Amino acid sequence: xxxxxQHPSTLSVQEGxxxxxxxxxSDSASNYFPWYKQELGKGPQLIIDIRSNVGxxxxxxxxxxxxxxxxxxxxxxxxxxxxxxxxxFCAASPRFMNNNDMRFGAGTRLTVKP
Amino acid sequence: xGGITQSPKxxxxxxxxxxxxxxxxxxxxxxxxxxxxxxxxxxRLIYYSQIVNDFQKGDIAEGxxxxxxxxxxxxxxxxxxxxxxxxxxxxxxSTTGQGGQPQHFGDGTRLSIL
Numbered sequence: 633x634x635x636x637x638q639h640p641s642t643l644s645v646q647e648g649x650x651x652x653x654x655x656x657x658s659d660s661a662s663n664y665f666p667w668y669k670q671e672l673g674k675g676p677q678l679i680i681d682i683r684s685n686v687g688x689x690x691x692x693x694x695x696x697x698x699x700x701x702x703x704x705x706x707x708x709x710x711x712x713x714x715x716x717x718x719x720x721f722c723a724a725s726p727r728f729m730n731n732n733d734m735r736f737g738a739g740t741r742l743t744v745k746p
Numbered sequence: 747x748g749g750i751t752q753s754p755k756x757x758x759x760x761x762x763x764x765x766x767x768x769x770x771x772x773x774x775x776x777x778x779x780x781x782x783x784x785x786x787x788x789x790r791l792i793y794y795s796q797i798v799n800d801f802q803k804g805d806i807a808e809g810x811x812x813x814x815x816x817x818x819x820x821x822x823x824x825x826x827x828x829x830x831x832x833x834x835x836x837x838x839x840s841t842t843g844q845g846g847q848p849q850h851f852g853d854g855t856r857l858s859i860l
Contacts, residue, residue: 641786664846675750675836675851676789683846721788727846734849736788 634659636724638737645712646745653740655722656704662724665705667696670719670739679720680707684727712744749773750852752837758860759824759831767822767855769837775850777843778820782806783834783854792835795820796843824857832858 635658645651655665663684668676682689682696682705689696693712698705709716719741725734750771759765771778777796781789791804795814809828814820820839824831835855840847 636788638788666848668851673853675752675838675853678848678850681848725845725847727844733845738786738788 634662634724634726634733634735636722636735636737638722638740640740641738642741642743644743644745647712647714649712651707651709651712651716651742651744653707653720653722653742654704655706655724655737656702657724657735658703659724659726660700660703661726663727664725665696665698666723666725666734667694667707668721668723670721672718676721709742712742714744714746717742717744750837750839750850752835752852752855754855755853757855757857759857760860762826764823764825765857767824767835767837767857769820769822769852770818771820771837771839771850771852772818773839773850774817775839775841776817777840777847778814779838779840779849780804780810780812780820780822781836781838783836789836792822794843 638655666681669679670676693710695708719739721739722737753768779794780792790806792810793812795801798817811823837852838849840849
């Protein structure tokens with residue numbers, strides 16, 4: 633089955649700097665890669681996703697890149713703000729199987745210092 | 747507003763007691779999921795349901811039970827057989843049960859032992 637590894641587990645940046653979180657996956661059948669943001673005491677919120685037919689996707693200050701050959705994908709947050717502080721999870725899902733096979737990384741706790 | 751509602755937000759269980767966590771969605775989604783989240787770990791799948799009156803075990807189903815009598819509702823019972831139930835429980839749904847669908851989460855129930 634799919635195995636998703638996420639790094640780093642914690643990340644601290646200064647406000648205005650960029651943050652990068654990286655994930656690797658093991659199953660070449662995976663072709664859908666969502667990223668979630670979880671604030672304290674809340675459920676994860678989908679912030680951006682990418683499918684395997686695309687190498688990069690951008691939405692304002694956040695972007696995701698995908699390297700299918702190397703089986704890794706990354707979340708990039710530019711011009712970080714204190715409200716970006718949260719735990720971020722990556723996930724991978726194979727398209728033609730049941731959705732229950734979505735596997736999550738262990739999470740990255742991002743702290744943005746004002 | 748459409749979304750997923752989990753209740754209660756906090757729940758306490760006594761030894762030998764079964765407790766039931768509620769999950770309701772008004773997104774008209776076919777598939778629903780239950781995850782367990784422990785500190786510093788990713789989400790682990792307990793049970794999932796792709797359609798009414800059908801559900802399947804996930805990776806850590808032992809000590810848990812579910813039902814799916816209505817499309818909108820997917821309650822999770824934590825039985826006395828679950829010896830380490832203290833965790834944050836998240837319910838999610840997706841449009842269908844096929845791969846490649848984003849999952850939408852509720853705000854969770856935190857279960858503790860008295």
